[in-house]
Amino acid sequence: MHKLRADVARVFADKLGSDPDSRDVHYLAETQRDATRPLILSADTGMTGCNFAVTETGTVVVCTNEGNADLCANTPNLHVVSAGIEKVIPRLDHLAVLVRLLSRSALGSPITQDTSHFRGPRRGGEMHVVLVDNGCSEWLGMEKFWTSLKCIRCGACMNTCPVFRRSGGLSYGATYAGPIGLILDPTFNARKYSKLPFSSTLNGSCTNVCPVKISIHQQIADWRRVMAETHELPVLKNVMMKAAGMLLSSPRLYRAALPPADSTLRHLPRFVVYNRLNTWGRGREMPPAPKQTFHQWWHENRAGKNGAGKNGMPKP
Numbered sequence: 001m002h003k004l005r006a007d008v009a010r011v012f013a014d015k016l017g018s019d020p021d022s023r024d025v026h027y028l029a030e031t032q033r034d035a036t037r038p039l040i041l042s043a044d045t046g047m048t049g050c051n052f053a054v055t056e057t058g059t060v061v062v063c064t065n066e067g068n069a070d071l072c073a074n075t076p077n078l079h080v081v082s083a084g085i086e087k088v089i090p091r092l093d094h095l096a097v098l099v100r101l102l103s104r105s106a107l108g109s110p111i112t113q114d115t116s117h118f119r120g121p122r123r124g125g126e127m128h129v130v131l132v133d134n135g136c137s138e139w140l141g142m143e144k145f146w147t148s149l150k151c152i153r154c155g156a157c158m159n160t161c162p163v164f165r166r167s168g169g170l171s172y173g174a175t176y177a178g179p180i181g182l183i184l185d186p187t188f189n190a191r192k193y194s195k196l197p198f199s200s201t202l203n204g205s206c207t208n209v210c211p212v213k214i215s216i217h218q219q220i221a222d223w224r225r226v227m228a229e230t231h232e233l234p235v236l237k238n239v240m241m242k243a244a245g246m247l248l249s250s251p252r253l254y255r256a257a258l259p260p261a262d263s264t265l266r267h268l269p270r271f272v273v274y275n276r277l278n279t280w281g282r283g284r285e286m287p288p289a290p291k292q293t294f295h296q297w298w299h300e301n302r303a304g305k306n307g308a309g310k311n312g313m314p315k316p
């Protein structure tokens, strides 16, 4: 998803020998189809995930827009379903609501292109369902975080997240990206993903759009607290957070510190900011430091005018 057509054309040219200059989507789709279809046709086993598993009927429901799951489920003789236990729902009535929620929140459409219900193997074939716990049972006992198990992976929180929209999925370095990734990934490995809950502005937009009403931004904030309390934060981050806490809790100190900080940034040699030690600066440019802080600008241009007081608030 994060690759442009030109990137895909380059990868295909490199791996599949296609024309590197053709960025036509039909040509690219045909190229991958020609390359992968023989593999599927000759496979012994096809594997799919599972969006919902209905206990009432024993149905495994898989929603896709490409038909890829159906191809894997129906072509080889053996169909293996890997289903997280959090995907199990009680009844068909619930399925109707959830399928609609998923598709609306993911695509804005009433239903996905393929919503396949598997209730058994194809004739002469075999079907195995593997229920995967992967820490979910333990997670269910986490009072502050268990509701994230309700996630139906619609991706709406990612689409609305300003951080995800700018940085893309790979920047999270984990299986689940975006706001939901910030609260799911640390449950698998708190140490490894200790920095993730800090990759958020906590604006709450994710919580607003979540169709299953997971309080995502609240859980992100809770994870930050857990990381700090369990000392999972890197030492540098700890020191920086403490310093930021001191600075931001004192408006006087904050206003006094900004102009020298801006001036220092303007005059620092480039290698001091962009070097191997500063991972933040890899592939990114800081915006130029402003010559004047907002407060200075306000005092020069607005304070005392248009009914505004010196502190920037309207006069009573």
Ligand code: SF4
Pocket: 105, 150, 151, 152, 153, 154, 155, 156, 157, 158, 180, 206, 209, 210, 211, 212, 213, 214, 216
């Ligand atoms: S957390 Fe909510 S919005 Fe985000 S993917 Fe899960 S269900 Fe969708």
